[in-house]
Amino acid sequence: MSGIGHLAPAFAAKPVTPKVPLWVLLIAGETNDILYFLFSSAGIEPKAVITGMDFTQGVKYLTPVSNPWSHGVFMSVIWAITAAAIAFLFYRDRRTSGVIGLVVFSHWILDFLMHSNLPLLFDGSPQVGLGLENSGGGFLFMTVFDLFLLTAGIVIYFMARKQTTQKKEVENV
Numbered sequence: 001m002s003g004i005g006h007l008a009p010a011f012a013a014k015p016v017t018p019k020v021p022l023w024v025l026l027i028a029g030e031t032n033d034i035l036y037f038l039f040s041s042a043g044i045e046p047k048a049v050i051t052g053m054d055f056t057q058g059v060k061y062l063t064p065v066s067n068p069w070s071h072g073v074f075m076s077v078i079w080a081i082t083a084a085a086i087a088f089l090f091y092r093d094r095r096t097s098g099v100i101g102l103v104v105f106s107h108w109i110l111d112f113l114m115h116s117n118l119p120l121l122f123d124g125s126p127q128v129g130l131g132l133e134n135s136g137g138g139f140l141f142m143t144v145f146d147l148f149l150l151t152a153g154i155v156i157y158f159m160a161r162k163q164t165t166q167k168k169e170v171e172n173v
């Protein structure tokens with residue numbers, strides 16, 4: 001339910017998890033939104049209907065919705081731990097599985113800035129979030145911030161790649 005900034009942690013994490021393909025990290029960063037898509041398609045969570053999106057009003061929704069299963073604080077922690085556990089089964093490496101768990105949870109942190117309706121537990125529990133999307137200026141900030149994050153992530157990724165190829169070249173000499 002938000003921007004391209006979610007892809008940034010995947011790029012930034014790739015250099016410290018060399019065994020993990022980039023696409024796995026990109027999916028990890030979008031876990032909450034993939035779950036939202038699945039849960040809302042299955043009718044477990046309500047679908048958010050966006051009626052307007054601009055830099056004067058921010059993002060406007062038809063009705064307020066809450067998505068505790070895909071975006072609640074409690075469940076997001078559970079999804080991150082689950083992803084880390086699955087990663088551990090594959091890679092047998094604590095650092096790799098820890099980083100994958102963090103990439104999964106990074107989604108929630110960015111959504112915390114963007115939205116204001118992230119339930120702590122389930123339906124009826126208090127909702128948190130800075131809600132920058134709710135004002136034109138905030139939404140503009142988040143859009144610029146998303147672009148900045150993605151650029152930074154990609155720069156980190158390519159700088160690390162360049163370093164490893166240089167290292168390999170030195171080793172091969």
Ligand SMILES: [Zn+2]
Nearest residue numbers: 001002033111
């Ligand atoms: Zn989201």
